Amino acid sequence: MADINVSLTARTGKSEPGASPRLSPAPEGEPMLDLIELLFFAYRNFVSDPDEILHGFGFGRAHHRVLHFVNRHPGMRVTDLLDILRITKQSLGRVLRELVDQGFIDSRAGASDRRQRLLYLTPKGEALTQEFVAIQSRRLRRALEESGGESRDLVRRFLVAMIDPEDRSATEKLIARADQAVEARSATRSRPAG
Amino acid sequence: MADINVSLTARTGKSEPGASPRLSPAPEGEPMLDLIELLFFAYRNFVSDPDEILHGFGFGRAHHRVLHFVNRHPGMRVTDLLDILRITKQSLGRVLRELVDQGFIDSRAGASDRRQRLLYLTPKGEALTQEFVAIQSRRLRRALEESGGESRDLVRRFLVAMIDPEDRSATEKLIARADQAVEARSATRSRPAG
């Protein structure tokens, strides 16, 4: 059910079994057809879990992205979000308004620069976002365990290397900065009002 | 330019540097935030190359998927394609009609079952599809090289494990069947007409 079971009745005729591998030597390297398709199927499943939950709120994938990055960068500006998502102000505006109106995101004017709208998750938004992170982390953890020993580092390096070279360092810095901020916040929490 | 450079001027205040790692022990395993985000950025870049080319033809991502799977399974039925893509007949119908009208795909009635419409790429469609495969394979190959030795097998296992368990075997069979068909075809080509 809802499977990828294909019968392909038409071409079930001659199959020419005496085919030795690599007869045409592939002029520009072998085509990575399996990986291309696996990436498609894997990514589809990866995003489907949050999608289903969000559908219950009348939200979609775009809302997920906004929640995710605001969670990772509390107090970020609208411009920052636009740079990360690479969509137009108008597209972001729509989902952001919905998220603010329904109490998932809080938008406060900047203290030093009052033109800015700094974005924060409300407790409600935080709870929902944690749920997404948990689900997707579970899938990733399971996949890493099943694919063997020190796969995590290798998969990470692979994913970084899949990014356009000119974007890599910025992306890695972005992630590092978010991780730092999380550490700082949890340190503050463990020593309340230190 | 079009970078992911975020300044985050607002939160550049207190950072509480004395934070030892893992203060909150993460009740359900550590959140894989870096991988979640890297997958997002990597996939976005991965699909952007074909997207740009297709834009020149007035086509989009949906057309890419159809071309890709028809290339991999020549003579497949419309139903097969629907099962793989998991979209509605109406959605597929739209892009399929455009691809047939503009001479990228050929749709022939089945010989044994004349209700069926069997899908084939035209030479024009084949050329375009090869281009996509080449571009995406290049990116994958580069990434695998950069992430070290026997990364290909591990990445493949990882991607398979990212798929919903109940879909995995069907997906792997689908890929295997397509690979077989390619071998059979190239064997036939090298020994033309037996």
Place this chain on the structure above:
DNA sequence: ACATTTATGTCAGCCATGTTGACTTTTTTC
């Protein structure tokens, strides 16, 4: 032979999420 099922296609309309272009308001910066 006839009823049913299957494979495909089509019309109409809706929704989510992207786009361009134009314009405003507020605030900061030069």
Place this chain on the structure above:
DNA sequence: GAAAAAAGTCAACATGGCTGACATAAATGT
């Protein structure tokens, strides 16, 4: 005081999903 920056808004449009209803041709079952 002018220019630039941050944010928001209105209008219109494109793409690619969706549902529901219906039509046709061909295969299958009784």
